[in-house]
Amino acid sequence: MHVYADNAATTKMSQVAINAMLPYFDKVYGNPSSLHSVGQEAKEALDAARQTVADCLGCEPREIIFTSGGSEADNQAIISAARFGARKGKKHIISTAFEHHAVLHTLDKLSKEGFEVTLLDVSNGHNITAQQVKEAIRADTALVTVMYANNEIGSILPIAEIGAVCKAAGVPFHTDAVQAAGHLHINVKEQNIDMLSLSGHKFHGPKGVGALYVRRGLPLVNIIEGGAQERGKRGGTENIPGIMGLAAALKDACDHIDENMPRVAAMRDKLIEGLSKIPHCALNGDPVNRLPGNVSFCFEGIEGESLLLLLDMQGVAASSGSACTSGSLDPSHVLLAIGRVHDVAHGSLRLSLCEYNTDAEVDHILKVVPEVVQLLRNMSPVWRDLQTGKRDYIL
Numbered sequence: 168m169h170v171y172a173d174n175a176a177t178t179k180m181s182q183v184a185i186n187a188m189l190p191y192f193d194k195v196y197g198n199p200s201s202l203h204s205v206g207q208e209a210k211e212a213l214d215a216a217r218q219t220v221a222d223c224l225g226c227e228p229r230e231i232i233f234t235s236g237g238s239e240a241d242n243q244a245i246i247s248a249a250r251f252g253a254r255k256g257k258k259h260i261i262s263t264a265f266e267h268h269a270v271l272h273t274l275d276k277l278s279k280e281g282f283e284v285t286l287l288d289v290s291n292g293h294n295i296t297a298q299q300v301k302e303a304i305r306a307d308t309a310l311v312t313v314m315y316a317n318n319e320i321g322s323i324l325p326i327a328e329i330g331a332v333c334k335a336a337g338v339p340f341h342t343d344a345v346q347a348a349g350h351l352h353i354n355v356k357e358q359n360i361d362m363l364s365l366s367g368h369k370f371h372g373p374k375g376v377g378a379l380y381v382r383r384g385l386p387l388v389n390i391i392e393g394g395a396q397e398r399g400k401r402g403g404t405e406n407i408p409g410i411m412g413l414a415a416a417l418k419d420a421c422d423h424i425d426e427n428m429p430r431v432a433a434m435r436d437k438l439i440e441g442l443s444k445i446p447h448c449a450l451n452g453d454p455v456n457r458l459p460g461n462v463s464f465c466f467e468g469i470e471g472e473s474l475l476l477l478l479d480m481q482g483v484a485a486s487s488g489s490a491c492t493s494g495s496l497d498p499s500h501v502l503l504a505i506g507r508v509h510d511v512a513h514g515s516l517r518l519s520l521c522e523y524n525t526d527a528e529v530d531h532i533l534k535v536v537p538e539v540v541q542l543l544r545n546m547s548p549v550w551r552d553l554q555t556g557k558r559d560y561i562l
Contacts, residue, residue, distance in 0.1 A: 169482045170528040174369075174460060175318055175346060175519035176486055180412070181371035187415030188373065191408040198404055200396060209407050216414035220378055223421045224363065225354035232379045232387070232397045233410050237345035238269040239390065240364035240379035243401070244341045245273045245312055247387045248362070249282055252309020252339075258282045261303045261311045263295055264504040267318055267343055271500075274312075282309075289505045293320065293453040297328035304336045311340050315347035315363075319501040319517060320452030321461025323351065330359030339385060345369055345377075349420030350428060350459055355380055365417075367409065371521075372416030376409035427522040432459040434520050434529045441533040445540055447553075447562045451502060451515070460520035465507055467562045468550035469514045469543040477542065478516075481535040487515045510549070511561050 171179070191212065197205035199213045217228040224231075234240045249260060262274055264286040274284045287299045300311055311333050316323045326342055333340035341362035344353060348363075349370025355363055362385065366377040381387055393402020420427075435457075439450060442464055451463035466474070471487035478485055487499070498512035507515075518532065544550040552558040 168528065168531045169484075170524070170531055171484045172518040172520060172524065172528075172532060173484050173486050174521040174524075175458075175517065177368045177374065178371045178521060179523060180368075180373060181416055181419060183419045184367075184372045184412040184416040188408040188412040191411050195407070199407065200394065200404070212411060213405055213407060216410045219414040219418050223348075223353075223417050224380055225356050226380055227383060229398070230380055230383055232381060232401055233405055233413075234377045234379055234401060235375055235406075236377040237267075237343065237364045237366035237369075238377075240366075240377050241267070241269040241312075241341075241343050242273050243379055243387060243390045244362040244364060244381070245270065245310065246277070246390065247381075247385075248310035248312075248339050248341065249277050250388050251386050253282075255309075257307045257309040259285065259305055259308045261285045261287065261300060261308060261313075263287045263289065263313055263324075265289055265317055265320075265501040266312070266314055267345070268500075270312055270314070270343055287313075292505050293451070294322045294324060294456065297325050297332050300329050301332045301336075304332070304338055308336070308338050311338055313340075313342055315342045315344035315353075316351065316458050317452065317501060318346045319499055320463045320505065321457035322453040323347070323456040323458060326360065327358040333361075334359040346458060349417055350424070352424065355382070361385055367413035367416060370416050370420040373409045373412040376406050376413045378413065423522075428459040431520050431522055431524070434524060434526065435460055435462055437526075437529050438462045438518060438520075438532060442536060445537050447560055448540075449507075449511075449562045451505065451507070458519075460524075462518040462520070464516050465502065465511045465562065466514045466516065466540050467511055467560065468547050468553055469540060471513055471515045473543055474514070474516055474539060477539045478535060481539065483532055483535055486517045486519075508561060 195208050197209040199210035217231050220231050221228040278284050285303050287295045315326055330340050339361045342360055343364050345366045348365035361382045363380040368374040387400045391402045439462055447467040449465050498509050502512035553560055
């Protein structure tokens, strides 16, 4: 049996998305900036897709900018808020220590330009609170950027509460919702979200296309210069097939969220219950407020990379954290941020499910993971030292 359990890294494209894209490769192929009928047909499709995405997020179509993905959207949102904040003498930004690197690396860049960045500690080992945000806001705070849900450990952050805090303080609020869009209910107006990033390939849409919601009246700076596309805020001819696939996939996900996510959450809970029986392991992330498909564990005495390779040989595709850093030998910054020590953080496993997974696949995972963990521990000198008392157990 082959089980794909790495949906947080990317998802299989849905047939709905594929069917939505196909006409725009060879039938409606015009440039939406062209004035002739071929181009205007493409523009009509682009406008319809923008309306679809806006409907899914609870905003206006003009508040949607299409991008190449979540990373570009994060960059544009954060850099825009920083640049316009600086014009008013505001050069302080608040975020968290377990953000995606698209956010953290952008903040690193801004810190070298004289911005002060406050990264909130993960207060209880798996999440932050709105109170932390409130206490961190200063008179010179230009932006709060906090992810909607963590990509590695699945914790869902208190976005509505944080949004209310930011609104009361008059501080723009951006959220990286790449892992949340299509999997959790989102309404940017009700949740007081000023900017939101998403990426199509996280909810069965195509890769290489994303969107940025920007509340009307909030200024944007260009990251990509060029023509007047996307209201002059993102140069380059729009990727019409990709945008149509993103819009169709997001609508399909939102239309079926109430039936799909409870079933995915039930499979998640079954996995968590079964894997928790493995000695000297720990669940990472919020045990209650977590993404429906996310299961993240640390297993003491093993290396995560060996675990992944052996699981792959047993037909299970998983990850040890973010796919964006899979080439790194360093432990996950997310796991370190929630208090896992290096030795334990190295032995991490992330399983991420979607509605395409089955109960039989969950049973297969529950069979092979304990076997592979035990096999690796039997070969590990660290595990031998733990069992003989030369080292103390951490988990």
